[in-house]
Amino acid sequence: MAKRAILSVDDLIDEAEQEIETISVKQALALHGDANVAFIDLRDTRELDREGCIPGAIHIPRGMMEFRIDPRSPSHHEVFASDKRFVFFCAGGVRSALAAHTAKRMGLDPVCHVAGGYGAWKRAGGPVDLPEQAPGEYAPAPRKERAPAEAA
Secondary structure, eight states, X not given: OOXXXXXXXXXXXXXXXXXXXXXXXXXXXXXXXXTTEEEEEOSOHHHHHHHOBOTTOEEOOGGGHHHHHOTTSTTOOGGGGSOOEEEEEOSSSSHHHHHHHHHHHTTOOSEEEETTHHHHHHHTTOOOBOOSSOTTOXXXXXXXXXXXXXXX
C-alpha cells in the first residue's frame, strides 16, 4: 500500500493565517468591552479552571465550535446569529487561527484571532477573572450536620 502524504499542522496554520485576520493583543485590548465584538474563548474547561478567563468572553470549546456556529444544529449558540465581530482566542494563538479559518469557511464574518492568545493577553496586563481555587485544589462538597447519635 502506498503511503499517504499528510498535510502538516504547520501547513494548515500557514494556510489559515493567509486567509484570516490576525490581530495583536494590543488591538484585542482596544476591542475588549465593545458591544459589537464577541470574544470567543476556545480553550478547554481545564485551562479556564487553571488559568482564568477574559471577562465577558464566551466559552465555546474548540471541539464544539462548528456545532455552536451552525444555525441548524441543536447546539447552536445565539451569539453566532448576531452581527458582531468575532475575536477567537486560545492559549497561544494556534487553535484560534485554525478555528477562525473554519468559522470563516462556514460563513461567519467578520472573524479574527489574537496572536499569542490568552497567554499574550495576560502578559500584556489585560483584565482576567482568575479561578477561585489554585490549580490542584478543590472545594469540598458541603456536608450536612448529622444529629448526634443517642446513647444506648
